[in-house]
Amino acid sequence: xxxxxxxxxxxxxxxxxxxxxxxxxxxxxxxxxxxxxxxxxxxxxxxxxxxxxxxxxxxxxxxxxxxxxxxxxxxxxxxxxxxxxxxxxxxxxxxxxxxxxxxxxxxxxxxxxxxxxxxxxxxxxxxxxxxxxxxxxxxxxxxxxxxxxxxxxxxxxxxxxxxxxxxxxxxxxxxxxxxxxxxxxxxxxxxxxxxxxxxxxxxxxxxxxxxxxxxxxxxxxxxxxxxxxxxxxxxxxxxxxxxxxxxxxxxxxxxxxxxxxxxxxxxxxxxxxxxxxxxxxxxxxxxxxxxxxxxxxxxxxxxxxxxxxxxxxxxxxxxxxxxxxxxxxxxxxxxxxxxxxxxxxxxxxxxxxxxxxxxxxxxxxxxxxxxxxxxxxxxxxxxxxxxxxxxxxxxxxxxxxxxxxxxxxxxxxxxxxxxxxxxxxxxxxxxxxxxxxxxxxxxxxxxxxxxxxxxxxxxxxxxxxxxxxxxxxxxxxxxxxxxxxxxxxxxxxxxxxxxxxxxxxxxxxxxxxxxxxxxxxxxxxxxxxxxxxxxxxxxxxxxxxxxxxxxxxxxxxxxxxxxxxxxxxxxxx
RNA sequence: GGCCCGUUGGUCGAGUGGUUAAGACACCGGCCUUUCACGCCGGUAGCACGGGUUCGAAUCCCGUACGGGUCACCA
Numbered sequence: 001x002x003x004x005x006x007x008x009x010x011x012x013x014x015x016x017x018x019x020x021x022x023x024x025x026x027x028x029x030x031x032x033x034x035x036x037x038x039x040x041x042x043x044x045x046x047x048x049x050x051x052x053x054x055x056x057x058x059x060x061x062x063x064x065x066x067x068x069x070x071x072x073x074x075x076x077x078x079x080x081x082x083x084x085x086x087x088x089x090x091x092x093x094x095x096x097x098x099x100x101x102x103x104x105x106x107x108x109x110x111x112x113x114x115x116x117x118x119x120x121x122x123x124x125x126x127x128x129x130x131x132x133x134x135x136x137x138x139x140x141x142x143x144x145x146x147x148x149x150x151x152x153x154x155x156x157x158x159x160x161x162x163x164x165x166x167x168x169x170x171x172x173x174x175x176x177x178x179x180x181x182x183x184x185x186x187x188x189x190x191x192x193x194x195x196x197x198x199x200x201x202x203x204x205x206x207x208x209x210x211x212x213x214x215x216x217x218x219x220x221x222x223x224x225x226x227x228x229x230x231x232x233x234x235x236x237x238x239x240x241x242x243x244x245x246x247x248x249x250x251x252x253x254x255x256x257x258x259x260x261x262x263x264x265x266x267x268x269x270x271x272x273x274x275x276x277x278x279x280x281x282x283x284x285x286x287x288x289x290x291x292x293x294x295x296x297x298x299x300x301x302x303x304x305x306x307x308x309x310x311x312x313x314x315x316x317x318x319x320x321x322x323x324x325x326x327x328x329x330x331x332x333x334x335x336x337x338x339x340x341x342x343x344x345x346x347x348x349x350x351x352x353x354x355x356x357x358x359x360x361x362x363x364x365x366x367x368x369x370x371x372x373x374x375x376x377x378x379x380x381x382x383x384x385x386x387x388x389x390x391x392x393x394x395x396x397x398x399x400x401x402x403x404x405x406x407x408x409x410x411x412x413x414x415x416x417x418x419x420x421x422x423x424x425x426x427x428x429x430x431x432x433x434x435x436x437x438x439x440x441x442x443x444x445x446x447x448x449x450x451x452x453x454x455x456x457x458x459x460x461x462x463x464x465x466x467x468x469x470x471x472x473x474x475x476x477x478x479x480x481x482x483x484x485x486x487x488x489x490x491x492x493x494x495x496x497x498x499x500x501x502x503x504x505x506x507x508x509x510x511x512x513x514x515x516x517x518x519x520x521x522x523x524x525x526x527x528x529x530x531x532x533x534x535x536x537x538x539x540x541x542x543x544x545x546x547x548x549x550x551x552x553x554x555x556x557x558x559x560x561x562x563x564x565x566x567x568x569x570x571x572x573x
Numbered sequence: 574g575g576c577c578c579g580u581u582g583g584u585c586g587a588g589u590g591g592u593u594a595a596g597a598c599a600c601c602g603g604c605c606u607u608u609c610a611c612g613c614c615g616g617u618a619g620c621a622c623g624g625g626u627u628c629g630a631a632u633c634c635c636g637u638a639c640g641g642g643u644c645a646c647c648a
Contacts, residue, residue: 096648131647196646203645212575212644238646256578265576265644273646280648303577304643327579327641334640367597371586375596394586397641401584404598414611456611521607532608545609 089121090294093147093154094284096128097139101146101348103400104299104329104337107365111326112297113152114366114388121294125157126287127168130277140168146348150358151381156291164291169283176278179286179316180239180271188315189271191237192219193230215240215267239272241282241311249307254295254324255393261307269308281305285312293321297390300325301336324390327369327397334399344400355424355461357416360409369394378411406459413458418448424461425451432465434472450554453546471555476541476563478570485543490526491534492571497523498535499564508557513549538567 093109095101109125116123125147127140144159156162166172183189192215194202203213220242222230230237247263271282278286288296288309303325313320328336331343339346345354351361363379371394372379372387379387413421426447429435435447454467470476478486485491501516502508517535521527536548539560545551552560 094648098648128648134647192646199646207574210574214575214644240646253578259577261576270646275646277646279646284648299642300578301642302648305648325578330641332584336642367585369585373587375587377585377597396579398586399584401598404585407598454610457609517607528607530608534608536608540609543609547610548608551609 088294089116089119090124090292091116091121091297092124092126092288092291092293094126094128094287095140095143096131096134097136097143098131098134099136099139099142099339099347101143102337102339103344103346103348103365105143106147106150106348107329107368108298108326109147109152110150110362110365111370111388111390111393113154114384115295115297115390116155117385118388122155123153124162124164124291124293125154125167126291127158128280128283130169130280130283132170132275132277142349146352149352150348150362152362169278169287172283172287173277175290176272176283176286177276180278180282183241183271183315184239186315187242189239189241190220190222190268191227192240192268192270193222193227193235193237194219195235212265214265215269217268220268236274238270238274240268241271241315243268243311249310251306251310251320251323253303254297254322254390255327255395256300256303256325259303259306261304263307263311266308271312281308282312285309288321289313289316289318295322295324295390297324297326300327324393326393327395329368329400330397332399334397337400344402351460353462355428355463356405356409357412357420357424360412361405363412364405364408368398368400378408410457410459413460414456418452418455421455421458421461422448422451425458425464428462428465429468434465434468446554449550453550453554457546470540470542470545473541475566478537478541481543482537482541485533485537486567486571488530488534490524490530492568493524494520494526494531494534495538495564495568495571499561499568502557502561502564505557508553510549510553513552517549539563 091112093105093112095105095109113123115121125144127143129135129140140158144157147154154160156164156167158167161167169176180189184191199215202216202218206213206216219240243266244263248260249263250258250260253259269281270279272278284305285308287293306323306325310320312318331337331341335341337344337346345351348361352358359381362381362384363377366379366384367377370388370392372392426435429447430437436443439447450468450471451464454464458464458467497520498516501519502513505512505516517531520535521531524531532548533543535552536545537543539548539552539555541563555563
């Protein structure tokens with residue numbers, strides 16, 4: 001028995017709705033599509049004012065709607081309201097190109113992507129490269145590359161362009177400078193000439209007094225004379241915003257609910273650095289406004305940045321977007337994943353290299369801090385787009401569990417075509433020196449059969465090297481478990497008989513090998529574990545492994561007989 | 574330390590005042606397989622604590638504890 005979602009019948013005045021949007025709605029709910037001309041086409045600016053009843057799933061953004069059609073029963077709590085339609089939804093992922101795509105960032109991008117696609121909105125990628133010291137050459141390209149690998153695409157960015165560009169902040173410096181100048185002229189910001197040392201000293205003193213370190217406002221009201229003095233000394237000013245005295249900043253977070261900050265807890269903070277580049281909170285607010293971002297979905301480490309950004313919106317009289325702060329992904333110590341943390345593989349590129357399937361990683365990440373309604377856990381990208389609802393974002397941090405990722409990847413590997421599995425495994429065998437880079441057709445076939453043997457139990461591509469090591473060893477060592485198996489009294493008889501049968505085989509193939517084992521059973525009267533395990537252990541050196549006749553076939557007759565001899569010799573002693 | 578956020582089994586998590594508190598990973602047991610793996614079935618294990626509110630609280634309120642985030646001319 002599942003609960004009904006909360007539905008509200010509402011009347012709305014709406015803006016044009018795109019057909020694209022309707023196509024993305026649940027097919028089942030689309031049995032009666034409204035006539036096209038009533039609704040306007042995507043991108044049409046003309047305002048259509050109509051009163052129409054909608055059946056609307058109440059979400060934080062009120063964007064998900066379904067058309068009420070004749071005959072649908074009214075539910076309780078009808079509401080009146082003006083709803084902005086889905087085409088208004090614009091979200092962004094704004095990485096700084098300081099390195100490769102991190103798993104946490106990938107998740108931020110992923111949820112923004114799902115949110116946009118679910119609502120028929122626009123997904124934007126903006127590069128925040130204003131910290132020139134930390135920028136990494138090619139960092140932006142790498143970000144995009146692995147986003148693409150994950151199956152995420154975007155509508156506006158540095159590579160595809162868009163109406164709201166440029167999408168690289170260093171190419172927008174004139175914009176920030178213009179707005180900073182405006183704030184300066186309106187007296188909402190001022191120049192601060194303090195040096196790093198002076199600032200640090202100030203903070204030290206505050207700490208010593210047991211206060212919370214924050215900018216004192218020393219240069220808040222400099223006279224023209226003082227300013228000239230500092231300029232004459234050759235000091236370069238930064239620009240600080242005047243933080244209002246006693247103001248409360250409140251926002252209704254999509255995931256956390258109401259969050260409140262007091263302006264008195266903030267010192268006047270820098271909006272433009274000495275070098276003429278904007279600080280993060282200034283640039284992000286301006287860009288989000290200029291790019292008409294409707295929802296900001298980001299990590300919860302940004303919660304305390306939100307009031308700062310609200311100050312910027314306030315100063316310019318701009319509408320504030322909706323914010324949603326997702327919980328962080330944490331390690332086993334429950335700490336935010338830091339890039340230096342080595343307990344967990346952190347970068348998407350590494351997972352790609354290790355032979356994880358992108359759709360598995362996509363699936364896994366999407367379920368980290370978000371969950372769908374039912375019990376299903378394996379979804380395609382399209383399904384995620386279909387069911388994504390930001391209101392179901394988790395409120396508490398998630399520990400990254402590599403084990404479950406492995407399980408999930410295995411699910412996808414089992415379902416995948418062998419060709420794809422070959423692509424993620426063979427290179428590892430070559431790199432490990434197990435296979436030649438230039439295989440003959442026969443060798444290639446052998447390698448493919450080998451991989452196929454392990455498809456069901458493979459967790460990730462690189463694991464193939466470990467799994468198949470018994471095929472590349474000359475000599476095998478028996479561990480305790482193996483010795484236990486081999487020490488049974490029937491073993492020499494079984495092994496000798498099996499060797500005999502193999503030697504007699506005219507054609508050496510899995511079927512014949514299977515028949516040979518059967519023949520051993522007949523001769524020795526041993527069956528089940530007592531039959532198979534000695535053969536398995538003697539030939540593979542493992543108590544667990546792949547399908548035995550196939551493994552023996554791929555090992556080859558010579559090697560198998562050699563191993564049988566070795567085992568028998570060892571038992572003699 | 575100030576401010577902010579969080580707390581359901583080892584882990585992910587469902588749950589929005591009445592449930593025997595779902596499901597998944599891991600673990601353990603069984604079945605299937607003449608062995609192994611895959612698969613299937615079952616099991617162990619949880620609402621941080623203390624007060625309220627209520628006929629009734631995992632769920633609402635307050636407090637405590639614990640954990641985390643953030644306090645830059647980084648993003």
